[in-house]
Amino acid sequence: MTAKSITLLCYSCMFFVIYKCVGGKGQQQLQNELSCIEKEECGACLVSGPHCRWCADPYFRNGEPRCNDDESLVQAGCSQGMIQRQRPAIWEVIENRTLQDVHSEDQENVVQIQPQKIRISLKPRESKKIKFSYRPAKNYPLDLYYLMDLTWSMKDDKMTLVSLGDDLLAMIKNLTDNYRIGYGSFADKPAMPYTYMDKNRKENPCTVADESCEATYSFKHHLSLTTEGKEFIEKLNSSSVTANVDNAEAQLEALVQVITCSEIMGWATHSRKIVILLSDGLMHTAGDGKIGGTVLRNDEQCHLDENGYYSESLTYDYPSVAQIYRLLKNYKVNVIFAVTNDVKRHYDKLHELLKGFTHVATLESDSSNILKLVKMGYEEIVSVVDFKDNSNIGPVTIKYFTDCGVPGAQFKEATRCEDVSYGMTLNYEAVFSLKSCSEFKTVNQTIYISESQLGQDSLSVDVEIQCGCDCESDRLEGMSNTCPINSRRVCGVCQCDQGWMGPQCNCNIKDFSPSLDLLAQCRENYTSGVCSGAGDCFCGKCDCDRGFNGRYCQCKTCEIDNENGLECGGLDRGTCMCGKCKCEEGWSGVACDCTQSNETCIAKGSDQICSGRGDCVCGQCECWTQDGYISLYKGAYCESCPSCPNPLCAHAEPCLSCYLNSSCIATCDIVRIDDMDNYNETEFQNSDAIHCVLRNDGCDYRYVYTKSNNESSSISIVIYNVQCGIVNTARFMNVGLAVMTCVVVIGIIMILVYKCGQIVSDKRAYAKFVKEVEASKFKENQLNPIYKSPISQFTLPEEYPRDHFE
Incomplete structure (x- = not known):
């Protein structure tokens, strides 16, 4: 190899290393950039991903994306002091x-x-x-207000309540020592057609019954909330009944005054507020007042005069059910409707509309069961906890x-x-x-x-x-004049004022008319449609349809995690990158909803994943199968097997054994449910409940157990089925005898069915044979059906002239 070849090879290796380490960006960094660079505002940039940063430097180089990761912004020339980051978590x-x-x-x-x-x-x-x-x-304050129907039909009920006054106070004292009691009454509006308006009946509406009673009123407050029980009985005894024409009363109108007149009633700030409404009549609602001339909508305000009467009953209409619900919710007041059986259905329907704040109970005709109703209603109210x-x-x-x-x-x-x-x-x-x-x-x-x-x-x-940035105004003074008209500088860039769009903020949205130049700015390239066909172009910017995003609406929204309803499972699970979720470490799946952790697949008290009988997939156990058949193991941890012992039950068996031997310790909590009808199976169908069976002294104890969330050593066991007294041998004999009997009976039935089918088949074959034989026989003087005569005969038509041939 020549020196030139060696030099060329060295340069090639150096170029390859530089390209891999320096010249080309890593895949992770490239993905980070792709999820950030399209954002044109600081707030939108920081919320697009945990790695996205914004450069607020007004002198930042044009053409470079201001939204990018830290490394890319520094390389592009943005100083560290001008980089906007997400605010720290609180x-x-x-x-x-x-x-x-x-x-x-x-x-x-x-x-x-x-x-x-x-x-x-x-x-x-x-x-x-x-x-x-x-x-x-414990001993939470109770404010109890009795709101009683004092029309003529409730006269006996009032006397009964007076006679039970001492017992009523004693019963309330048994419920709580810290109570106060008040009293008010209601009838109906003193106007036609609710009451008689002639002079005699107006002053004494009980004239027809030759009795004397008080003039009709809508609501009267008799006694503010007090701890003096004797005063309550005296006020109740001294109050007189009244009368009206129809069977519907002003219950809701009275309720508004009881609820809103907090200072007059004496409602405490820290108390459980309960109104007991006793009545045997129906109720007027919004709109009924128009018949009597009260057309104004109920104002939901307190209007009691110095004598405790509702002074605006002839001014405002009856309240609506919606108004009552709003007042009960705002003032945190509960109502017990103690009504007679003939109108109970009417109040049941009202209860459905006021659910959560009302309770309906059936009142005897003489109110003799009022003590029981108050106790039951109070206990039902205090036994329910509901958060809003x-x-x-x-x-x-x-x-x-x-x-x-x-x-x-x-x-x-x-x-x-x-x-x-x-x-x-x-x-x-x-x-x-x-x-x-x-x-x-x-x-x-x-x-x-x-x-x-x-x-x-x-x-x-x-x-x-945290949806915004800390750079609402430019950090460098004197730069605001560099922005075009109808715009202002925000976080280093010029942003158009409300109602204006476009690169120069000169496009008024109200007067906008599309042009070719502006439409071209809404195309990703020459071949793509305007806003990718998934949005509208306004002043050179795309307004994307629902389900699409991106500068040109070219990206679809990412998958939503069904568990928490967040895109890509949330900020700590993944980031949306143009329609696809990029999952963080430890998560996978199309919506980053599949955890790679095995913690949720390990049962309490065990160190094996899925009890060593399955695989942990997305945080849930998938039990192994044998040769493609259905798995023998079931349960949240593959712990249940009908034909083999449950290894997880070994943690609870000592507690159950000590319970059976009456030698339990404090960490063992045993609950017996002998009646299977009272066993709520769905309550225990969760990841913490382990189903087990213990055989002891000829008995099978079926139970579930859970470990306490507060103390790791505490075990709670629920025994829901116990079977005893059946000897195993006798049980097997009974089962065997039953199986043999079933086999014999089924065999006989099958033979009979087969025999019946054979007989029917034979009859059908014989009938077919007889029919064919009959068809093949010739009757007497009957020609063969396939015989054809060789003689042909023709007849001259009658109308043809015959004399020519004669």
Whole structure:
């Protein structure tokens, strides 16, 4: 080999190394650039990917993309001090007081939700999980207001309630020591056609019954909330009935006054507010007032005079159901409708519209069961916990997951928990998500998460929505004049004012008419259509249709993860690159929804992936099959096998054995469900519940077990089926006898079926044979059907003249 050849080979090797290491950019960096360079605004640039940066230097070289990764911007001449980056993530617990029950000496500092205030930040396609706990406080204050129908038909009910006054107060005291009670009554509007308006009946509407009663009124407040039970009984006893014409009353109108007149009623800030409404009549709703001349819409305001009467009943119409729902929700008031059976269906329909804030109970004709109804209604209300929030006012969405206070239970998506008792701690997880930016600005949104019936305790979450940049105005003074008219300098570039578009911001959107020059700017190349056929061209810029993006609308939107509803699974999973998701390390799939981690495939108490019987695919176990047949193993961890012992059950068998031997320790929690009807199988169909069978002393104990989320050593076992008293030998004999009997019976049936089929077939063959024989016989004097005579005969027509031939 000559020296020239060696030199040429060396230069070739050096060129190859330089091309690979320096001359050509790596694939990763190239992909990063492709997801950034098309963005023309700082906000849109920073939210397009975690690696995207924006150069805010007004002297940055023209032609170079301002949106790029760090390395590319520095190489293009942008100084580090002018590079805009995403703001740092925020996660801060500001207030975190411990859960506190109600104490007589300090009733205002009750704490039912923990923590109380958190501050976080959200970027587009990002989710953050917040954990909080809720525990109903013991002896929480109760404000109970009795709203009674005092029309003539409820006269006996009032007397019954007076006679049960002491028992009523004692019953309420058994529910809670910390209570106050108030009282009000209602009838109907004192106007035609609801009441008689002649002078005698107006002053005494009970004249027909030769009784004396109070003039008709819409609502009257008798007693503000107080701890004096005797005063409640006295006010109830001294109140008199009234009368009206129709069977519909002003219940909703009275409810508005009870709810809105907070100071007069005496509603406490920290209390559970319950109104018990007793009635045997129907109710007037919005629109009914127009018959009596009250055409103005109910203003939802307090209008009580000095005597406690509703003073504007002849001015405003009855409220609508929607208005009542809004007031119940805003003031956190619950209503128990105690009504007679003949109108209960009417109130059931109302309850469907006011669900979550009302309860309907059947009242006896004389109200004798009022104590039972109050107790049942109160217990039903306090046993339900349901969380609401105000996230609908902004772009942030929230999903809730909870264990509903069950130790060791898996979290399920829900906001509502039932059968909640005092002392139970409900654990919640709230997942905050921001799918996209409505505008490229950094704004703040405060979200309040509160229990729907007790809004006094709430979790306040301050969310910083990071969609903008810190360079709203140019950093270099004196540069604003370099921008054309109808524009301003933002983050180093000139941006058109609202209503103007185009390279020189001289295109008025209102007066826009398309031209060839502007349309050409909306084409990616000469062969492509305007905005790739997926958008409209306005002033030289493409307005893309839904589902498309890019400068020329040439890219489709990426796949959405079904689990969290975010594009490419969210900011921490992948980035959208012109219709395809580029997944981060540890994720794969078309929507970056397939995790490569094996943690979710390992059962608690085990160190094997899928119990050593399957593969972990996208975070879930796929059990192995044998020779292509259905796998013998089932379950979330492939732990279940009908014909083999479950290795995961070995962790729970000691606890169950000690329970059967009455020698359990504190870490073993056993629950018996002997009645199979009460076993809710779907409750245990989750990734943490392990199904097992233990045979002990001739009994089969079928159970599921879970490990507590709080203590790794705690095990919760639910025994849902026990079978005892059957000897295995006898069981096998019974099974064998049953199998033999079935075989014999099935055999006899098959023989009979075969015999019947044979007989039918023979009959059909014989009938066919007889028919063929009959067809082959010739009857007497009957010619052969295939015989043809050799004689042909022709007849001359009658009309033909015959004399010529005669």
